[in-house]
Amino acid sequence: MTSLWPRLEPLLPRVEKPARYIGCEDGARTDIYKPEATSWLLTYPDTYEIGLPNQGLQILYELLNERPDAFAERSYAPWTDLEAEMRRARLPLFSVDTHRPAAEFDIIAFNLSAELVYTNVLNCIDLAGLRVRASERDDSDPLVGAGGHCAYNPEPLADFVDFFVMGDGEEVISEITDIVGAWRVTGKPSGSRDTVLHALARIDGVYVPSMYNVVYDGPKLVSVEPRHSDVPPIIQKRTVADLADWPYPRNQLVPLTEVVHDRLNVEVFRGCTRGCRFCQAGMITRPVRERPASQIREMVSKGLERTGYDEVSLTSLSTADFSDIEKVVSDTIDEPGTCGRVSIALPSLRVDAFTVGVAAQVSRARRTGLTFAPEAGSWRMRQIINKLITEDDLYGAVRSAYSQGWHRMKLYFLTGLPSEMDDDTLGIAELVQNCVEIGQEYTKKASVTVSLGGFVPKPHTPFQWFGQNEPEELQRKVDLLRSKVRRNKRIQLKWHSPGASTAEGITSRGDRRIGRAIEYVWRRGGVFQEWSEHFDLALWQEAMNASGLSLEWYVHRHREEDEVLPWDHIHAGLHKDFLWQDWQDALAGYGLEDCRWTPCYDCGACTEYGIEHVVASPAPPNGGSQGTGQDLATGHLVPVELRPRAGIGGT
Amino acid sequence: MRLRLRFSKIGKVRFVGHRDVARIIERGLRRCGVPVTYSEGFSPRVRLSFGLALPTCYESEAEYLDIPLDPESVVDGDVVCTGWREGTTNSIEQLRTALNEALPTGFEVVTLVIEPKVGPSLQESIISCTWRFDIRGGNLELVQRAIVAALESSTVEADRKKKNEILRENIRDGIYDLRADGTSELGPIVVAELSAKPRVIRPSELVEVLAPGSELGVARRTHQWIEREGARYEPLALNNSRTIKDLA
Numbered sequence: 022m023t024s025l026w027p028r029l030e031p032l033l034p035r036v037e038k039p040a041r042y043i044g045c046e047d048g049a050r051t052d053i054y055k056p057e058a059t060s061w062l063l064t065y066p067d068t069y070e071i072g073l074p075n076q077g078l079q080i081l082y083e084l085l086n087e088r089p090d091a092f093a094e095r096s097y098a099p100w101t102d103l104e105a106e107m108r109r110a111r112l113p114l115f116s117v118d119t120h121r122p123a124a125e126f127d128i129i130a131f132n133l134s135a136e137l138v139y140t141n142v143l144n145c146i147d148l149a150g151l152r153v154r155a156s157e158r159d160d161s162d163p164l165v166g167a168g169g170h171c172a173y174n175p176e177p178l179a180d181f182v183d184f185f186v187m188g189d190g191e192e193v194i195s196e197i198t199d200i201v202g203a204w205r206v207t208g209k210p211s212g213s214r215d216t217v218l219h220a221l222a223r224i225d226g227v228y229v230p231s232m233y234n235v236v237y238d239g240p241k242l243v244s245v246e247p248r249h250s251d252v253p254p255i256i257q258k259r260t261v262a263d264l265a266d267w268p269y270p271r272n273q274l275v276p277l278t279e280v281v282h283d284r285l286n287v288e289v290f291r292g293c294t295r296g297c298r299f300c301q302a303g304m305i306t307r308p309v310r311e312r313p314a315s316q317i318r319e320m321v322s323k324g325l326e327r328t329g330y331d332e333v334s335l336t337s338l339s340t341a342d343f344s345d346i347e348k349v350v351s352d353t354i355d356e357p358g359t360c361g362r363v364s365i366a367l368p369s370l371r372v373d374a375f376t377v378g379v380a381a382q383v384s385r386a387r388r389t390g391l392t393f394a395p396e397a398g399s400w401r402m403r404q405i406i407n408k409l410i411t412e413d414d415l416y417g418a419v420r421s422a423y424s425q426g427w428h429r430m431k432l433y434f435l436t437g438l439p440s441e442m443d444d445d446t447l448g449i450a451e452l453v454q455n456c457v458e459i460g461q462e463y464t465k466k467a468s469v470t471v472s473l474g475g476f477v478p479k480p481h482t483p484f485q486w487f488g489q490n491e492p493e494e495l496q497r498k499v500d501l502l503r504s505k506v507r508r509n510k511r512i513q514l515k516w517h518s519p520g521a522s523t524a525e526g527i528t529s530r531g532d533r534r535i536g537r538a539i540e541y542v543w544r545r546g547g548v549f550q551e552w553s554e555h556f557d558l559a560l561w562q563e564a565m566n567a568s569g570l571s572l573e574w575y576v577h578r579h580r581e582e583d584e585v586l587p588w589d590h591i592h593a594g595l596h597k598d599f600l601w602q603d604w605q606d607a608l609a610g611y612g613l614e615d616c617r618w619t620p621c622y623d624c625g626a627c628t629e630y631g632i633e634h635v636v637a638s639p640a641p642p643n644g645g646s647q648g649t650g651q652d653l654a655t656g657h658l659v660p661v662e663l664r665p666r667a668g669i670g671g672t
Numbered sequence: 673m674r675l676r677l678r679f680s681k682i683g684k685v686r687f688v689g690h691r692d693v694a695r696i697i698e699r700g701l702r703r704c705g706v707p708v709t710y711s712e713g714f715s716p717r718v719r720l721s722f723g724l725a726l727p728t729c730y731e732s733e734a735e736y737l738d739i740p741l742d743p744e745s746v747v748d749g750d751v752v753c754t755g756w757r758e759g760t761t762n763s764i765e766q767l768r769t770a771l772n773e774a775l776p777t778g779f780e781v782v783t784l785v786i787e788p789k790v791g792p793s794l795q796e797s798i799i800s801c802t803w804r805f806d807i808r809g810g811n812l813e814l815v816q817r818a819i820v821a822a823l824e825s826s827t828v829e830a831d832r833k834k835k836n837e838i839l840r841e842n843i844r845d846g847i848y849d850l851r852a853d854g855t856s857e858l859g860p861i862v863v864a865e866l867s868a869k870p871r872v873i874r875p876s877e878l879v880e881v882l883a884p885g886s887e888l889g890v891a892r893r894t895h896q897w898i899e900r901e902g903a904r905y906e907p908l909a910l911n912n913s914r915t916i917k918d919l920a
């Protein structure tokens with residue numbers, strides 16, 4: 022085992038935030054090196070501060086390190102200052118646990134949480150000392166794997182990654198370890214790489230791009246088909262049926278330097294069936310699987326005691342929907358070990374579930390920031406996106422918060438949604454102004470931060486057919502809203518760069534050819550594209566042109582019903598005709614209730630795999646409208662129409 | 673009453689910044705159930721008062737921290753713990769062991785005492801620090817000559833970065849002691865006592881003076897000094913049986 026630490030150490034005084042690279046976290050394993058074991062380097066292709074808290078990566082880290090015949094270490098993308106030093110000193114990518122070189126591992130596995138990190142994936146492969154294109158790597162080189170939400174459209178990275186994992190990783194990671202372990206003992210002789218990849222391709226939930234041929238007809242994708250008869254034509258996602266079997270991470274890593282979400286994080290449920298049509302996470306993680314409340318209590322108290330944190334976040338896609346959330350929150354605050362000094366973060370709060378009761382419980386401890394996501398400014402628009410919260414729901418939640426002592430909150434909205442009109446955008450201003458007015462009944466300091474994101478249609482959602490707004494159009498809408506709220510000092514507007522949304526659009530719904538553009542951007546130094554100081558839309562436009570690819574084709578046009586989508590061979594459980602019907606319902610303005618509390622629509626996520634929701638409460642936990650029992654068929658006063666696209670014909 | 677502790681920060685953790693050290697210690701104290709006190713206000717924080725902040729990348733075997741304690745939690749010289757250790761009473765030595773288990777590798781509490789809260793804060797009372805550092809790529813003979821020249825002269829000019837400016841200043845009055853002490857695998861070792869008032873002089877400023885073009889290797893703070901009735905003391909002296917080598 023080689024440690025690069027002696028060579029890394031002299032470089033660290035020259036860079037910003039050197040503590041990013043030292044490891045030493047409580048919970049980190051530095052004693053697990055076993056020369057005969059199958060080794061994984063779990064890599065997060067963004068900075069340490071963003072990557073360290075990633076729960077998926079930490080869960081796999083523990084599971085692998087529990088195996089006697091495997092071990093895992095971690096790596097994060099070095100910031101550009103260290104990268105320059107590393108390249109000058111010819112120092113390769115390393116693990117932070119023991120500072121071993123990346124190329125000494127059997128598998129380098131990336132977590133893909135966002136599309137704009139793709140160029141960093143290439144950069145990390147290159148820094149590891151490997152060829153970025155999978156087809157050019159040697160037999161004995163580490164296998165490059167990837168998983169996480171963005172893996173559900175693997176094609177843009179298909180030329181660079183040897184295998185992808187779809188869905189929950191808890192079980193499949195073991196199966197992969199077995200196969201790679203068997204390959205490892207053969208000494209990885211010449212020609213064996215193809216054999217091990219072929220074997221991996223037969224595991225449920227694993228996609229090996231090199232085992233599939235892609236056929237195009239001009240710009241059109243015709244098919245993605247297996248090259249061998251024993252390789253599945255459709256790759257099924259993996260789903261863990263019961264979270265109670267997986268109380269991980271047991272030993273959450275406690276970093277020595279401040280990271281995002283620097284607190285204890287306990288996942289209270291996985292999956293969400295609210296059915297928001299723009300939300301990929303909700304669609305691909307179905308069904309809802311709640312962790313038993315008793316297990317949550319234990320994970321919270323053991324975790325706080327072990328780590329010394331005084332803040333805990335109960336994580337999920339919509340935490341207030343957890344059955345009996347009030348009780349879980351109050352039990353946490355009443356845990357004697359915390360002396361009443363624990364604060365509770367509830368990320369992703371549905372406004373229709375944030376009641377005075379929950380607010381009162383949370384505010385007994387130190388108040389954390391509150392974020393609500395109404396997503397759209399009008400009821401018409403919210404029906405289209407199926408975010409079925411009424412204005413009264415929002416005002417109720419806001420009132421609950423201000424009345425319980427909060428002074429400010431953050432509201433998330435999207436712009437560039439299907440059939441959006443300027444009235445919808447301006448509706449945001451009205452909603453927010455009303456929220457501020459409610460706040461001022463309770464405190465003079467009341468303020469609201471509005472965060473406006475440009476909508477990027479995602480694979481495996483009903484909006485996957487929708488043509489994304491051009492950056493100019495998104496910017497126009499941002500400016501429209503800005504001019505409306507500018508004079509109100511109590512409203513602070515922040516918005517996501519429309520250019521970055523375009524680049525995200527290229528990578529999120531691209532096919533295999535988009536890999537050329539990603540490589541082009543990377544070769545010209547385009548790393549850390551999630552960071553505004555490094556993002557450059559012109560570089561992406563140039564990359565598309567140089568690769569002979571059309572932005573219009575990949576990003577802005579509306580797609581057709583019978584079109585082969587680049588991710589059609591990846592199955593997230595959702596039937597394509599369910600998604601198409603939901604898209605049509607969206608355009609017709611029909612909302613769809615949450616199937617957790619109403620009958621099943623047979624979207625496929627449960628029915629395909631013989632699993633079910635695991636939900637303790639048969640009814641929505643907190644009253645409120647919960648998107649149920651509303652008149653969802655009102656449609657709208659204004660007929661829905663997708664914006665026609667000049668010269669191309671609209672739908 | 674307060675808990676005053678002296679701790680070391682050695683090895684990889686030298687790259688952890690001062691603010692992060694405070695957070696690490698806060699978590700450690702909470703794990704051990706130390707009956708800390710909190711600041712007032714909207715988001716109360718644990719009250720901690722450190723000696724001179726240690727720059728990132730520097731090691732130390734002489735970091736100090738005062739932790740005000742709830743007076744009722746000290747009984748017969750022992751600490752009555754709260755929180756996760758509710759119901760236990762720790763002797764000073766037990767508390768030291770518990771803290772060392774709770775802190776990350778590289779941090780070690782070497783001494784701690786419970787004492788009445790008197791006198792100025794640590795930060796105000798520190799007058800100077802002693803440092804031991806090596807110079808990467810320096811030459812021992814040249815460094816020795818530079819030391820002699822510096823000590824004989826009344827001006828020693830060094831650059832200091834202040835925001836976006838580089839200031840050139842005479843730091844001679846802030847050099848209380850300066851000598852070479854052999855070589856390490858990186859280069860010559862220098863021991864220096866440098867002022868903390870009116871401003872803190874850092875070993876990095878000396879490197880340019882002693883070996884132009886070379887880089888600071890690893891620097892370790894070995895002492896922080898306070899003055900009492902004309903004599904120089906450490907806020908907490910080390911137990912004689914402990915040497916630098918034991919700490920490393």
Ligand code: SF4
Pocket residue numbers: 294307308616617620621622623624625626627628634
């Ligand atoms: S299969 Fe039915 S119950 Fe399961 S997520 Fe889909 S619609 Fe809901």
